[in-house]
Amino acid sequence: MAANERKTIDLEQGWEITQKGIMKLKNILEGLPETGISSEEYMMIYTTIYNMCTQKPPHDYSQQLYGKYRESFEEYIMSTVLPSLREKHDEFMLRELVKRWENHKSMVRWLSRFFYYLDRRFIARRSLPPLNEVGLTCFRRLVYQDLKVKVSDALISLIDKEREGEQIDRALLKNILDIFVEIGMGQMDYYENDFEAALLKDTAAYYSRKASGWISEDSFPDFMLKAEECLKREKDRVSHYLHSSSEPKLLEKVQHELWSECEAPLFVTWYSGYRDLLKDSEVENLSRMVRVFSKVLPFLDPLANIFKQHVTDEGTDLVKQAEDEADSRKVFVRKLIKLHDKYVAYVNERFQNHILLHKAFKEAFEALCNKGVGGSSIAELLATYCDDILKKGSGEKLGDEATEEMLEKVVKLLAYISDKDLFAEFYRKKLARRLLFDKSANDDHERSILTKLKQQCGGQFTSKMEGMVTDLTLAKENQTSFEEYLSNNTNANPGIDLTVTVLTTGFWPSYKSFDLNLPAEMVKCVEVFREFYQTKTKHRKLTWIYSLGTCNIIGKFEPKTMELIVTTYQASALLLFNSSDRLSYSEIMTQLNLTDDDVVRLLHSLSCAKYKILNKEPNTKTIAPTDHFEFNSKFTDKMRRIKIPLPPVDEKKKVIEDVDKDRRYAIDASIVRIMKSRKVLGHQQLVMECVEQLGRMFKPDFKAIKKRIEDLITRDYLERDKDNPNLFRYLA
Structure with a gap:
């Protein structure tokens, strides 16, 4: 039959066919003897409904069928489902509810398939709720609205039984709670309002009762063990049948109840305060407390403050010991590292890296690491400590692994220091001495700490240091070329063994270069090397840093001939006595062309210190401009080879001056960078952006920034706004 000749089905007739299928479905769900719905029956119902929805008006029964779909459920629920649920109680009622919910979902699936055409056409066009x-x-x-209170009460009663140690059917609870979630169709409101709120209230009451009982009969460690066990069980409850979103709320409720019961006895019966708990012997109990009360701010806030104070006090004691007992700076740094290790372990392991306690520890260590220790900054002490463990012949006899570990720890401490540029400058000075005087114990360790520093502070921080290490490798290659040059040019003979280290000015610390009047033998060496260097490059100018040079000279004394290892300055002074028996202070000063300070230092090292190579008149312990000197031909020593050191110069002042100068350049560059991109900016914002940009290397002083802004205005990089003096403009 053609589609347009299709016989019209009226509503009663069509519904009767549909209802037979629905009735059969109900019998199956009720467990009555019934055959399943065959594909022929299914197609019959589907086609009937399809035809009833596609007939021309007034025979399009879509609206009526949509209503009858709902009525089918309502009729089944009122006649069969609700009575079967109402006659049961407690666990039996819960089991029946699970069964009825599963049946209902099954019925929804079947009926939605029968009425599928409604969903596809009628509902879509009218924007009505879908069949499902x-x-x-x-x-x-x-069903749900009628029974929700009864169901919630039955669930909580079972949970309390389980809390008391009884076995319950966890799968049943999980199935019921899934109904609370599913009934919300994507929303958690039903689960939260109709079950979770009641559970949390019951939980609070339950643990309040429990905790007050434990307090009267248990010691603090026993109380905490029970409290921790409770939390573990509540977590377990969530993983087995509660919804995961309940976990934080449930644990917080348990923690708050336990805390409110134990807070008073904690400070009256068990301890006299948090300080007691921070003792090493109590660390296990404190650790458990943090685990149990990790969500309780009234516990954590005061603990964080006391912990911060506790770490600060221990650090302050270390500083005091270093100053009072003249602890060596090396010992202080080792103790500081030990203190840091101890409390890092506290925070990470004992306190589960809790954000509040981590912050307290960080603030305490930042304050400590930015203090001075007897006139030295900790930045300087860390650089000196690195030098101690990296140079040959230092007192620190550490194996490779221990050295690596110590370097790692020093770099971690550096993270707390705001003046990282000060550390960098001190470190660079000491690295230069290790490299230039072949004092470095292990090249791998030198490279390793640079890698660590680079990771911690960025590439800019280590670029000069890396340049120094590379420079030295190139210098060794350069020396090899020089030796080849000498062997190939017989007329180029310096007369003495000569090693020259050529460095790149920008990488190394700045050194004083004086026009020392070199002895003739050394002048020849300089000339020979200069000629060789000009064969390699015409564009680089050599500046000789005599203050860093060393010489091995032979001293012919009456008892025996000895080899003296001296600086270039000392060698130049001693060689003057080859042509004069006696020289005055002023004659030596004039012939060498040195400053007073340098002459005093080198003459002191040769006539007043351990090795008296020169005799001084008068024979006093200090050098005066009126002194006279003679070669001490009777000098002897049990060694055949001796090193005569120059008194060390305190480089601290120079380092601090260099750092201040670099900071001025850095602030200038930062201000110009910011203004170039922003064009116009207010004073406050410019200062804040400048502080933020430079914060990785040092903490710029607001006054210093203000001074640099004024300087840049005078140099025409910026100008003040005519109407608003707090506004700056960039001048391209």
Whole structure:
């Protein structure tokens, strides 16, 4: 038959066919003897409904069928489902509810397939709730709303039984709680309002009762063990049947109840305060407290403050010991590292890296690491400590692994220091001495700490240091070329063994270069090397840093001939006595062309210190401009080879001056960078952006920034706004 000749089906006739299928479905769900719905029966119902929805008006029964779909559920629920649920109680009622909910979902699936055409056409056009939703809403309105309080009470009663140690059917609870979630169709409101709120209230009451009982009969460690066990069990409850979103709320409720019961006895009966708990012997109990009360701010806030004070006090004691007992700076740094290790372990392991306690520890260590220790900054002490463990012949006899570990720890401490540029400058000075005087114990360790520093502070921080290490490798290659040059040019003979280290000015610390009047033998060496260097490059100018040079000279004394290892300055002074028996202070000063300070230092090292190579008149312990000197031909020593050191110069002042100068350049560059991109900016904002940009290397002083802004205005990089003096403009 053609489609347009299709016989019209009236509503009663069509519904009768549909109802037979629905009735059969109900019998199956009720467990009555019934054959399953065959594909022929399914197609019959589907086609009937399809035809009833596609007939021309007034025979399009879509609206009526949509209503009858809902009525089918309502009728089944009122006649069969609700009575079967109401006659049961407690666990039996819960089991029946699980069964009825599963049946209902099954019925929704079947009926939605029968009425599929409604969903596809009628509902889509009218923007009505889809069939699936209508079916579930019926159950929610008629069954769930009627029984929710009874069901929630039965669930909580079972949970309390389990808390008391009874075995319960956890799968049943999980199935019921899934109903609370599913009934919300994507929203958690039903689960939260109709079950979770009641559970949290019951939980609070339960643990309040429990905790007050434990307090009267248990010691503090026993109380904490029980409290921790409770939390573990509540977590377990969540993983087995509660919704995961309940976990934080449930644990917080338990923690708050336990805390409110134990807070008073904690400070009256058990301890006299948090300080007691911070003792090493109590660390296990404190650790458990943090685990148990990790969500309780009234516990954590005061603990964080006391912990911060506790770490600060221990650090302050270390500083005091270093100053009072003249602890060596090396010992202080080792103790500081030990203190840091101890409390890092506290925070990470004992306190589960809790954000509040981590912050307290960080603030305490920042304050400590930015203090001075007897006139030295900790930045300087860390650089000196690195030098101690990296140079040959230092007192620190550490194996490779221990050295690596110590370097790692020093770099971690550096993270707390705001003046990282000060550390960098001190470190660079000491690195230069290790490299230039072949004092470095292990090249791998030198490279390793640079890698660590680079990771911690960025590439800019280590670029000069890396340049120094590379420079030295190139210098060795250069020396090899020089030796080849000498062997190939017989007329180029310096007369003495000569090693020259050529460095790049920008990488190394700045050194004083004086026009020392070199002895003739050394002048020849300089000339020979200069000629060789000009064969390699015409564009680089050599500046000789005599203050860093060393010489091995032979001293012919009456007892025996000895080899003296001296600086270039000392060698130049001693060689004057080859042509004069006696020289005055002023004659030596004039012939060498040195400053007073340098002459005093080198003459002191040769006539007043351990090795008296020169005799001084008068024979006093200090050098005066009126002194006279003679070669001490009777000098002797049990060694055949001796090193005569020059008194060290205190480089601290120079380092601090260099750092201040670099900071001025850095602030200038930062201000110009910011203004170039922003064009116009207010004073406050410019200062804040400048502080933020430079913060990785040092903490710029607001006054210093203000001074640099004024300087840049005078140099025409910026100008003040005519109407608003707090506004600056960039001048391209």
